[in-house]
Amino acid sequence: MVNGDVETVDELPAAGRTFSQRVAERGERLEELEARLEVLAQHTDASTKAEKITAILMFAQNKANERGKVAVTPAEIRGCTGVSRRYAYDLVEAVAAGVDGVQVRESKQVRTGNGSEHKQKTLLIDCEGVRELNDAVDSYTTSNGGDGEV
Known part of the structure; x- marks a missing residue:
């Protein structure tokens, strides 16, 4: 499996799936923070x-x-x-x-x-x-x- 191509997350070992889940969670958190930053930027440019x-x-x-x-x-x-x-x-x-x-x-x-x-x-x-x-x-x-x- 190391040398082969991985098509889906299901083909990854458990650690890979955990890492993939954390990346997805961090991506969601980043989007939330960017939205908050945009709101704050609007207030500072009042x-x-x-x-x-x-x-x-x-x-x-x-x-x-x-x-x-x-x-x-x-x-x-x-x-x-x-x-x-x-x-x-x-x-x-x-x-x-x-x-x-x-x-x-x-x-x-x-x-x-x-x-x-x-x-x-x-x-x-x-x-x-x-x-x-x-x-x-x-x-x-x-x-x-x-x-x-x-």
């Missing part, structure tokens, strides 16, 4: 304000895992939307004003055991309060005529 807000809320939901509330910094907003530093701060205000379950934590100095620490302005997103992500984004975009502008 062009309208509503798409940027959707990307921020999706980022928060992914970051939250099992926690109910998550903080999203302007730097993280820049990373998930591709906007400038200044516009990231504008989006902090826009998301807090336009989506229920989101508030702004203003920047402040906090005393620690070793001195003080600067906490930057951050979005606090209650992922359970924003339960239905699509509903939150839809209500944001449709309340303004669907154009996504505040």
Whole structure:
């Protein structure tokens, strides 16, 4: 069998069949990951304000895992939307004003055991309060005529 041609998987020894099955499983997993990557790429290339807000809320939901509330910094907003530093701060205000379950934590100095620490302005997103992500984004975009502008 080593020197002959193999026509079907059934002609392979058990190890060959196991290897073939693993290759097929990895191929399916690769397809799933490529599909997820495509969705993420669409969010990072967000062009309208509503798409940027959707990307921020999706980022928060992914970051939250099992926690109910998550903080999203302007730097993280820049990373998930591709906007400038200044516009990231504008989006902090826009998301807090336009989506229920989101508030702004203003920047402040906090005393620690070793001195003080600067906490930057951050979005606090209650992922359970924003339960239905699509509903939150839809209500944001449709309340303004669907154009996504505040």
